[in-house]
Amino acid sequence: MFRRIFSGKVQGYFIRQFSVCELPQELQDIQKTCRNFANRELKPVAAALDANSRFPAEQMKNLADLGLMRVTVDTEYGGSNLNMLALSLVVEELSSGCGATGSIVSIHNCLYADMLNRLGTKQQKELFFGKYPRETIxxxxxxxxxxxxxxxxxxxxxxxxxxxxxxxxxxxxxxxxxxxxxxxxxxxxxxxxxxxxxxxxxxxxxxxxxxxxxxxxxxxxxxxxxxxxxxxxxxxxxxxxxxxxxxxxFRIAMEQLDRARIGIASQALGIAQAALETAVQYAKQRKAFGQSLLELSPVRMRIAEMAVRIESARLLVRKAACEIDRNGRATKACSMAKWIASETATFAAHNCQQILGGMGYVKNMPAERYYRDARITEIYGGVTDVQKAVIAELTIGEMNA
Missing domain, CATH: 2.40.110.10 (Butyryl-CoA Dehydrogenase, subunit A, domain 2)
Known part of the structure; x- marks a missing residue:
């Protein structure tokens, strides 16, 4: 789908058009498509997929049909020829519907398909992209x-x-x-x-x-x-x-892990956003002390903190994605984005549970799943302590230069 919509667009186009205030229309279209997909095909089945540890095979096939399993891959190898900022938006929106599906899409795209497309020979790309259908992991x-x-x-x-x-x-x-x-x-x-x-x-x-x-x-x-x-x-x-x-x-793995950290940070953003939306929706409906929870000051303060942390993390993630697209290396920005976004996911999921109270602890509401899904974003792709060490080393090095 996106190959047809965006044929002829070069990757740098999106960087020139991007501002912190508004995404260009092309990226808004991708965002909207993925949000609709998450609402229509992921949210209704996310709990069952989680409970049964079931791979979302049908959803993967549909995502491949949209061009979302080879987001940054050249069109001649069945890809959509988009950039990391576009991939970040894809992963964020899908993760708001199902954190596990977002993880699958993120890691496949960021660590396998993108690396093969960037570093593979023509023969290697023809073999590995050509042998299997686009939904293959x-x-x-x-x-x-x-x-x-x-x-x-x-x-x-x-x-x-x-x-x-x-x-x-x-x-x-x-x-x-x-x-x-x-x-x-x-x-x-x-x-x-x-x-x-x-x-x-x-x-x-x-x-x-x-x-x-x-x-x-x-x-x-x-x-x-x-x-x-x-x-x-x-x-x-x-x-x-x-x-x-x-x-x-080692060198190429480290370079690729920069991209993976953008994917993980984007997954974390999607989970955090879903937690915020669930908290607000529940607080609108739930009554306490003669009024909706949404009118209670402690609840409003939690929502404000969630919103500010999510928006702050989102700006870090988009900055890191743009640096990758512009220069190819953005280790410090990627580590910053991954650290803050992952902690934001856990923070938002925790506060969602607190607002829901007892309903945040049971499986017929998604809050407990958000919390469980959020935790991995602080671990894989380099634990938070590793990200802090990377940031400190690079920051000190810049100041001593």
Missing amino acids: GVFALSESDAGSDVAALDTMAVKEGDCWILNGTKAWVTSAAEAKSGIVFATVDSELKHKGITAFLLDFDQAAGLKVGNPEDKLGIRASSTCSLYLENVHIPVKNVLGPIGGG
């Missing part, structure tokens, strides 16, 4: 049980034999692994080199004898999104499927 397998925030400590090994690399190891916390058909896997070609030995490999699950996908984790939130381990035992990957330079995996 790709994964990003970087973390390990002993190498989460400390990426340089990877144990998964890659040994070259002839025209293949042979991978052995275990990757942890892989989003959508249960449904995926392909992915980007990181391994070290020499553990002595630490981060300089890390290399990225494109993995076609159908061609990966020795690959086993573990059982999905039983998670607190985003339960419609599977999270599994990948077990690699003598998995052969052709030399042609090395993504980027040998030993260049």
